[in-house]
Amino acid sequence: MNLTNLAYLNLHSNFLHGKLELDTFLNLKKLVFLDLSFNKLSLLSGNNSSHLTNSGLQILQLAECNLVEIPTFIRDLAEMEFLTLSNNNITSLPEWLWKKARLKSLDVSHSSLTGEISPSICNLKSLVMLDFTFNNLGGNIPSCLGNFSQPLESLDLKDLPELKVLSLGNNEFHGDVRCSGNMTCTFSKLHIIDLSHNQFSGSFPTEMIQSWKAMNTFNASQLQYESYSTSNNEGQYFTSTEKFYSLTMSNKGVAMVYNNLQKIYNLIAIDISSNKISGEIPQGIGELKGLVLLNFSNNLLIGSIQSSLGKLSNLEALDLSVNSLSGKIPQQLAQITFLQFLNLSFNNLTGPIPQNNQFSTFKGDSFEGNQGLCGDQLLKKCIDHGGPSTSDDDDDDEDSGSLFEFDWKIVLIGYGGGLVAGMAVGSTFFLQVLSWLKKKDLMS
Numbered sequence: 001m002n003l004t005n006l007a008y009l010n011l012h013s014n015f016l017h018g019k020l021e022l023d024t025f026l027n028l029k030k031l032v033f034l035d036l037s038f039n040k041l042s043l044l045s046g047n048n049s050s051h052l053t054n055s056g057l058q059i060l061q062l063a064e065c066n067l068v069e070i071p072t073f074i075r076d077l078a079e080m081e082f083l084t085l086s087n088n089n090i091t092s093l094p095e096w097l098w099k100k101a102r103l104k105s106l107d108v109s110h111s112s113l114t115g116e117i118s119p120s121i122c123n124l125k126s127l128v129m130l131d132f133t134f135n136n137l138g139g140n141i142p143s144c145l146g147n148f149s150q151p152l153e154s155l156d157l158k159d160l161p162e163l164k165v166l167s168l169g170n171n172e173f174h175g176d177v178r179c180s181g182n183m184t185c186t187f188s189k190l191h192i193i194d195l196s197h198n199q200f201s202g203s204f205p206t207e208m209i210q211s212w213k214a215m216n217t218f219n220a221s222q223l224q225y226e227s228y229s230t231s232n233n234e235g236q237y238f239t240s241t242e243k244f245y246s247l248t249m250s251n252k253g254v255a256m257v258y259n260n261l262q263k264i265y266n267l268i269a270i271d272i273s274s275n276k277i278s279g280e281i282p283q284g285i286g287e288l289k290g291l292v293l294l295n296f297s298n299n300l301l302i303g304s305i306q307s308s309l310g311k312l313s314n315l316e317a318l319d320l321s322v323n324s325l326s327g328k329i330p331q332q333l334a335q336i337t338f339l340q341f342l343n344l345s346f347n348n349l350t351g352p353i354p355q356n357n358q359f360s361t362f363k364g365d366s367f368e369g370n371q372g373l374c375g376d377q378l379l380k381k382c383i384d385h386g387g388p389s390t391s392d393d394d395d396d397d398e399d400s401g402s403l404f405e406f407d408w409k410i411v412l413i414g415y416g417g418g419l420v421a422g423m424a425v426g427s428t429f430f431l432q433v434l435s436w437l438k439k440k441d442l443m444s
């Protein structure tokens with residue numbers, strides 16, 4: 001059979017097994033897309049891959065292919081832009097991988113990676129999507145600037161300005177999240193970030209949040225991903241990147257998969273849950289008006305919930321549970337008409353729970369563990385002392401004493417835990433999120 005003009009080959013999720021010589025496919029000069037994921041194959045490649053420099057392969061999917069290392073032939077694929085190696089037993093990443101200047105998407109999630117991420121990752125200037133979730137990575141995330149001979153101290157990826165999706169949840173990273181030196185953080189295209197279930201500490205930098213310009217407005221047309229086309233003698237043949245990328249977000253061992261790229265790119269989400277982030281909610285969160293999911297649960301936050309969060313008109317899920325937040329629940333939060341999931345439980349909040357709009361739909365478990373709260377949701381009546389009622393202006397005055405404002409919900413990269421991750425507090429909490437997501441048809 002003559003397949004010299006073959007441009008697209010997708011054998012994803014079949015029952016193929018046995019040994020497969022990859023050279024059979026890699027010698028097809030016009031092949032742009034190859035997906036062998038989720039089979040029972042043992043992949044073999046020749047020792048000499050220098051002939052692959054003329055290969056046009058741009059998209060390679062090798063998820064769950066029984067790999068224990070990254071195949072060396074990938075080093076010589078000069079046109080490679082999208083690489084998925086998830087669900088394997090890969091333990092380390094070779095240094096040559098960081099020289100793939102054209103690489104836009106790298107997924108090595110659900111593998112066995114250990115150690116720290118190489119500082120050379122900062123050489124991937126074209127990187128758009130990065131997924132290292134569910135590995136055994138530890139230490140600190142590399143600083144992209146500065147003297148690499150010194151101990152790494154922080155999460156600093158400022159030199160990746162094209163990054164749109166960052167998913168590093170469920171690892172063992174630790175240290176501060178910050179912009180190093182006097183340099184300005186540039187994450188203007190970032191719209192999904194998942195740092196959940198790690199050991200990050202310290203306060204979250206306001207200047208980093210202010211750089212997230214893509215989160216300021218919801219514009220699906222700006223978030224759309226590229227499609228690629230190849231041509232042959234028969235005319236145009238189109239393949240879309242929408243069909244091959246998936247993002248997993250998990251909480252307490254329960255994973256949720258977004259396997260439609262367009263749904264991922266229509267999502268604007270932040271999840272920094274289950275870390276040791278301290279201080280107050282940083283300023284700037286209330287200006288990210290495109291946010292859909294926000295999760296800052298299971299941290300060490302103090303101070304009040306700022307009324308500016310009420311400006312997040314597209315917000316559908318908010319989780320600030322298991323912190324040490326105090327003060328009243330701002331009446332402005334009840335103005336978020338799309339809010340369908342809320343958890344403020346296990347803080348030190350006081351006063352009446354707002355009863356109007358969306359708040360009338362939330363049950364008591366959204367507010368439990370706050371001894372000072374009262375309202376119909378908790379079956380605890382608020383005592384009227386005959387004083388003047390609290391107005392929204394009073395809430396604003398109370399909030400004005402706070403220098404920071406912060407907030408998180410998934411990402412990504414998984415709601416219900418992990419970027420789309422880290423939302424749940426207990427099984428009841430997760431099941432509520434799961435039910436909501438099913439209704440939203442996010443689990444295709």
